[in-house]
Amino acid sequence: MEGIEPQAGILRLGHRPKRDKRITTHTALVARAFGASYYFLSEVCDMSVMDNVLSVEKRWGRGFKLVSCGLSYKDYISIWRNYMKGVIVHLTMYGLELEREIDGIKKAGKPVLIIIGSEKVPGEIYKIADFNISVGNQPHSEVAALAIFLDRLYNGQELYYKFEDAKVQIEPSASGKKVISIGGNKDEKEKYNDA
Ligand SMILES: C[S@@+](CC[C@H](N)C(=O)[O-])C[C@H]1O[C@@H](n2cnc3c(N)ncnc32)[C@H](O)[C@@H]1O
Numbered sequence: 279m280e281g282i283e284p285q286a287g288i289l290r291l292g293h294r295p296k297r298d299k300r301i302t303t304h305t306a307l308v309a310r311a312f313g314a315s316y317y318f319l320s321e322v323c324d325m326s327v328m329d330n331v332l333s334v335e336k337r338w339g340r341g342f343k344l345v346s347c348g349l350s351y352k353d354y355i356s357i358w359r360n361y362m363k364g365v366i367v368h369l370t371m372y373g374l375e376l377e378r379e380i381d382g383i384k385k386a387g388k389p390v391l392i393i394i395g396s397e398k399v400p401g402e403i404y405k406i407a408d409f410n411i412s413v414g415n416q417p418h419s420e421v422a423a424l425a426i427f428l429d430r431l432y433n434g435q436e437l438y439y440k441f442e443d444a445k446v447q448i449e450p451s452a453s454g455k456k457v458i459s460i461g462g463n464k465d466e467k468e469k470y471n472d473a
Contacts, residue, residue, distance in 0.1 A: 279313055279314075279315050279341055279343075279436070279439060280442075282313045282315075282432060282435065282436055282439065284364075284384070284386075284387065284388060284389055284390055284431070285315050285316070285362070285364075285389040285390070286309075286313060286314040286315065286316070286389065286390045286391075286392060286428065286431065287314060287315065287316030287317065287318060287358060287362070287364075287389065287390070287391045287392070288305065288306070288309040288314050288316065288317050288318065288391075288392050288393075288394065288424065289318045289320060289351060289354050289355070289358075289391055289392070289393045289394070290302055290305055290306075290317070290318065290319050290320065290394055290396075290420075291320055291321075291351055291393060291394065291395045291396065291399060291400075291403070292321075292395050292396035292397055292398070292399070293319055293320075293321070293322055293324060293327075293396060294396065294397075295322060295324045298396055299324065299326055299327060301396075301419075301420070301421060302319065302324065302327050302396075303327050303330045303331065304421045305394060305420055305421055305424055306319075306327065306330075306331045306345070307331070307334060308421055308424050308425050308428070309342075309424065309428070310331070310334070310335070310341035310342060311341070311436075312424070312425055312428035312429060312432070312436050312437075313428050313431070313432045313435075313436030313439065314341075314342070314392070314428060315341070315342060315343045315344070316342065316343060316344050316345075316346075316391075317331070317342055317344075317345045317346075318345075318346050318347070318349070318354045319346070319347035319348070320347075320348075320349065320350060320351040320354055321348070321349075321350060321351070322347065322348065323347040323348040324347070327347075328345065328347060331345060332345070336445070337444070337445050337446055338441060338444055338445075338446065339440075339441025339442055339443050339444030339445075339447075340441060340442045340443050340444075341439075341441055351393075351400075351403075354391075355391065355406060358389070358391040362388075362389045362391070363388060363389070364388045364389030364390060364391055365383065365386050365388045365389075365390055365391070365408045365409070366391050366393065366406060366407045366408050366409070367383060367390055367391065367392050367393065367407060367408065367409045367411055367427070368392075368393040368399070368403050368404065368406075368407035368409070368410045368411070369392060369393065369394050369411055369412075369413065369420070369423045369424065369427060370395070370399065370404070370410055370411070370412060371412050371413075371414070371415055371416060371417050371418075372404075372410065372412065372415075373409070373410035373411040373412040374409070374410065374411060374412065375411075375412060375415075376411050376412065376413050376426070376427065376430060379409055379411055380430050380431065382409075383409055383411075383431070384431065390431065392424065392427060392428075393407065394420040394423065394424055395420065396420065411427065413426045413427060444460055445459065445460055446458065446459055446460065447460055
């Protein structure tokens with residue numbers, strides 16, 4: 279996303295197409311809404327997840343520079359290190375406290391690849407990562423961990439980012455739903471304004 283620094287990418291590990299469609303989709307939507315520019319789904323290409331993400335991008339505007347699936351996590355990590363010259367952060371409840379580490383991650387001034395798991399993360403990820411970071415030391419969810427990490431990385435400046443090429447945009451309202459259509463047709467506008 280333009281103007282949101284450092285650039286961030288998400289690497290989602292261990293997606294199980296039968297069980298994880300919804301939660302993996304949510305990790306991508308959170309990544310997009312909270313300022314990340316890249317989203318990688320390793321090992322598998324689940325087209326229903328990809329289609330969902332791309333249809334949100336089409337309607338609500340361009341957040342991602344690149345969405346990719348199907349390469350091994352090693353490939354994505356090596357692309358990040360070699361082409362983006364970035365650092366690798368692994369979110370895990372066993373890691374060091376976010377509050378203590380976040381300034382060091384920001385000071386590195388490099389693009390940040392954020393690894394999130396599903397069930398069990400391969401042991402070597404803990405060694406590959408430059409930072410193993412916990413968002414509290416209790417087990418919870420990759421969606422929550424990712425949202426909080428990105429928000430701390432960007433200090434909230436990502437929340438009201440104006441997405442380029444959006445067809446619809448929300449007009450904040452104290453009551454009800456107001457959605458304006460940008461260059462869209464009347465039907466679309468009415469559909470979105472249904473309470
Ligand atoms: C269902 S959890 C798996 C928990 C697992 N026992 C572990 O190794 O963290 C799926 C993912 O959520 C993220 N996660 C869960 N709790 C977290 C926490 N407290 N801090 C950071 N990340 C967390 C991690 O990325 C983890 O791989």
